[in-house]
Amino acid sequence: MLKFGSRGDSNIVHKCTVRLLEDTEILECEYKPHSKGKYLLDYVCQQLNLVEQDYLGLRYVDINEQRHWLDLGKSIAKQVKDLDPVLFSFRIKFYPPDPFKVKEEITRYQLFLQVKRDLLHGRLYCVPNEAAQLAAYIVQWELGDHDPEIHYGNYVSDLRILIKQTEAIEEKAMEIHQKQLKGQTPEQMENMFMKLAAQLDTYGIDPHSVKDHKSSQLYLGINYSGILTIQGSKKTHHFRWLDIQKINYEGKMFIIHLNYNDKKHTVGFKCPTGAACRHVWRCAMEQMLFFTLNKSSDAPIVSGGGFFSWGTKFKYTGRTEKEIREDTNSPDREEPNIQRTASLRRKASSVPATPSTPLQPHLGYNNLTRSSHSDAGGSRMEPCSSSGLCSGLDGQIYADVAGLETVCEDQEGSGMTKLRTTVLKDDSMDRFSDYYFRDSFEHSSSESQLNLASFGRSSVYEPTTARSSRSQTPLLSHSTVDGRACVPNNHGAAKAAPTTPRGGRRFNVVKAFVPSFVIVTTLVLASTIVLMESESDALTGLRATPEINSLRYQVYEPLKQYIRAIWARLFS
Template sequence: MTLFRKSRSKGDLQQEFQTTVRFLDDSEPIQLPFTKETLGQYVLDKVCDSLNLVEKDYFGLRYVDAEKQRHWLDPTKTVYKQLKGVSPCVLCFRVKFYPADPMKLHEEITRYYLFLQLRRDLHHGRLLCSPQDANLLAAYIIQSEVGDYDPQDHHPNYVTEFKMLPSQNQQQEQQIHEIHKTLVGQVPAEAEANFLKKASSLDTYGVDPHKVKDQKGNQMYLGVTHQGIMTFHGSRRTQIYKWSQIKKLAFEGKTFIAHVNINEKHQPIGYKCLTVAACKYLWRCAVEQQFFFTLQNSFNTPKVRSGGSLFSRGSKFRFSGRCQNEAYIASEDIKRKEPEFQRTCSLPNFARKSDSRLHARNSANLSISEDKGGRGYKENAVDVPRSAVSTESPKVQVPKLGEDVIVAEEMTQVRAGTAYAAAPDMSKQNGGIPIIVTGPSADISREDTSLPYDPEETVYEQDDDDKIAKSLEEQVMDLEKEFQEMQDKNHVESGIQGRNNPSVESSNSQSVSRAAKKGGCSCGKIVAYTFFSLFLTLTVSACVVMFSDIDHPIMNEARNQLSFLEPTRDFLRHQLDNLLSKLKK
C-alpha cells in the first residue's frame, strides 16, 4: 500500500499523507489518509467508525515524538502539524479516560475495548496490584479466552502460554490455574465484567504514570485518574489529592505545580519532571482529566494558560469534547441493537486446539458473536517486555515489542502484605512537598511479581510486510522527488515541442523563470526583509519628524513623543555642520 496518493488540481500537486493506526488487540493495523487541513477529531472518528464504536468519548489516539515523549492527538488541531517530525508516523488507539464506573458504559463492545486496555495495563505493570489480585485478574482473562477449564482440553502447563503479568512465574501460574477452575459457567462477557469490576476497585485503575522527583530529588511517580492526582514511591501509593482539593494546575519549566487545599489551607505542591516537554504533557493530561471528570457540562469551558515567562507566552489549553456526565447521558440515548463483534484470542493456535463443544457451551448465553478464528490476536505483535517473556514452553514464540512497551528499570518488588500503605500524615510537609514514607524494606523473592511502572523507551514492531511507516518528512521528500521527476519529464517534453514551436519554448521558459523567482526566496529571507524594511521605514520617519521644521499639530505631537532622540539629533546636526564647514574651506 502506498504511503501517499497524488491528484492534480489547477496544475498543482495536492499532497495527501497516510498514518498507521494500531489497535488494542494488536490486530492488523490500518492506513488512514489525511491532508494538511485534516483535524485530529476526523481521524479519531474514522477509527471509531472502523471499530463500530459509538461511545467514543473515552478513547483517544496517542503517538510518540522523536524525543520519546508521548502525546495525545489533539482533536482541535491538524494532524499534519502534530505528526510533523514523528517517525514512524504511527497512532495508537488507546483508552484516554477510564470511566469511574465501567459498568455504566452502555454497550458491551465499549466495555470490551476497556477490558483490552486494562489487560495491557496489567501486562505492563501499570495496573499495580497485589499478587493475589493479579492472579484473579489473570484467571478472568483465561476464562474469557478459553472458557471453562477441562482437563481433556487443557494440558498441565496451559497457563504458561498466556503472558498476562509483568514477571510471571511457575507458582503464580499454578495459583491462576486453581482460580480458573472455580470460574466454571462464566461466559466471556461475564468474565470480562468481573474483570472490570475488580480492576476498577484497585488504587491504580486508570493510572498513566509520570516520572517526577520531589524536592529532595527522590524519584517517584504521579498518576492522574478519575479520583485526582496520586503519588507513588517505589511500588506504593503514598498520597492522593482529590479533584475537589485541587484548585489550580500549572507548570513552570520542568516543575509541575498543583495548588491544593489541605486542612483548609491553600498550599502549592511542586514536582520536578525530566524535561520541559514531559512537564507540559503532565500538565495537559491533568487539566484534561480534571475537566472531564468534574464538569457537569462542556459548554463555555475556560481556556487555561501556564508555563509563561519573560521569553515565552507559555502553553494554553481548552478542553474539547464531552465530559463524563454528558457521556453517560448520551449513552442512555443509544437506541441501536447491540453490535456484533469478534473477540480476539492471544493464542490462536491454542484456541483452535480446543474442542468445539467447549466453545459452544461457553457461548450459549451470549448475544454477541464470538468467533475466535476471526480477527485474531497476532502472536508476533503481543505487547510484552523481552525480560518478561518465558521460553520454557516450546509453543510460545518470543513476541516483538509493541507500541507502548517501554524498557525501564523495575520498581521495588513487594509482598502482598506491604504492597500498599496508608497515606502519610499531611501535616508532615517539607517546603510544600509531601514527605514520602517508604516504610520497612520488603523481602524480595521470586514468588513476588516485579512491577515495572513507567515506560521510558518506545520501540515499534515491524508490520507484517516488514515495512516501517514513514514519517511526514519522508513522505514530503518522496512527493518532492516525484514532483521533480515530473517537472524534468515535462521539461524534456516541452523542449522537444519548443524546437518545433518557438512560442511554446518561450512560454515554458517564462513559466520556469516565474516559478524560480517565486520559490527562490525562503521564509527566513522574507522575515528578514520584512524586519529590515520596517526598521528602515521607522528610521526615515523619525528623521523626517526630528529634522523638519513643519509647524503642524501632528508633527509637534510626534516631536514631543520622540523627545528622547533630541540629543542624537543635535549630535548629528553638529557633525553635519562641521562637515559642511570643512567642505567650504
C-alpha cells in the same frame, strides 16, 4: 475564511498506521493536510463500530521520544509534521469511574482490552491475591472451562498475563480457574475482571516518572479521582480534584496548588524534561476538566506556563463525563456483535513502514491488517532479531535501516541495544520499572490518607525567577478496488510534500527572538524613564547633551502628555 497554501493541497494524502488495543491488529489510514484530529478518531471508531467516542483517544510519540495525545481540534499534519513514518496508538483516554455505566457492550469490551493491557504492562498494580484472581479470569476468558486432557501441567505459563508472572501466582490462578469459574462465559469474565480492576487504586492511571523534593524517584498517576503519587510498590499520596485549586508548571517543575483543611499548600515535582512536564500538565488538565466540569462549554482556554511559555495554551474539546451521563439518548441501533478472539498466545503483528510523505490519491491500503493474514509480501511471525525490529513493553519499537519487520513486546529490560537510526514508540513509555509484588503492600483498593506534613517544608515549591478483537464493521464510503479502500483521484498524481529534517527540533523564530525582543524593549523603556525623570547629579551631564535634549522635547514629553490625556479621559 481565507486559507493559505497551495491549491494542490486538497490532492495530497498522508498515510499513517493506527495500532489497536490488540497488537495483532492495525489500521492503515489516510488523511489530508487540513484534516483535524477528530477526523482520524472518527474513522478508527467507525472501523471498530464504536459510537461512544468520548472515552477514546489516539497517542503518538514525537522524534524526541515524548508522548502526546492527538489534539482532536488541531490539524493532524501539524502535530506529526516531523514524524516519518507516522504511528498512532488507539487507547482509552478517560477511564470511566464505573465501567458498567458505559452504555454499549462493545465500548466496555474495548475498555476491558485496555485494562487487560494495563495489567500486562505493569500499570494496573495489585497484590498477589488480586493478581491471581485477575489472571484466572483471563485464563477462563482465553481457554474456557478447564479440560484435564488439554490443560495439564502449568498451562498458564504459556499465557502472557502479568508483567511479573511468578509460579506462585500461576498456581493460584489455575486453582481458581479449575474450581471456581467452570461454566462462566467470556462476557461474564469480562464483567468480573472489570469489577475487580475498577476497585484498584491504579485503575485508569498512566504513570509519569518524576522526582520529589528529596530527588527520590516516584510516579504520578492521573485519573478520574485526582493525582496519585506512587513510590516503589505503594501509593503515598492522593490529591483529589476537589482539593486542587490550580495546576501549572515552570520549566521542568510540575506544580499542584492545594487547599486542604482550609490551608493552602503548594507541591512540586520535577519531570525529566520540559516537554515531559508540559505533557503531564496537559494530561492533568484534561482529566480534571473531563471529570469535574458540568459542561464542556464552561471550559476556559488555559495556560499552565509562565509569560515565556509559548504554545502551551489549549482549549478543551469534546464532552465531559457529566454530559455523557446525563445524555439519555441511547445509540439508535442494535447492539453490534463482538468477535472475541484469544490473543495471549500470539506475538504482535507486523507493523509495516508507514511513510507520512504524501501519496498519490489513487493508491489505497487495506483498512484492517492482521497478523493472521497472508499476502504477497508474506509478513513473517518470527522472534525479534538484531537486524529487525523489536518493541519493549507496551510497544516500544526500534527499527534499523532494513525497515520494519516483526513487533514483539517481551524484550524490554533484556539489555538489547537500542537502535537509534529510526525510532518509533508506542503510547506507553513510562511504567512501574520496579514493579513487583510485596506481601507488605497494603490492599491496593484502600485509600491512603493525604499527609502533607510528610513532604516536609522543602516540598512546598515556591516559584522562582529563574503517555484480533473487534466488531464486524462496515467500511467507509470510499470506492474499493481489490479490497482496498481508495480516495478518488480528481487531479492526478499528488504533489510531493517537503520533508522535514529529523535530526532534532526545528528552529523556532518566535521562541528564539520574541522573548529577547520583549526583554530588550522593557530595559530600554525603563532606562529612558530613569534618565528623563531622575534628578540624580550623576545623570545631569548626560541629560544636557543635544541628542538627549532633542529626544526629550521632541519625543518623550509629547508622548508623556498624550498618555496623561488618555488616562485623564478614561478615569475622569
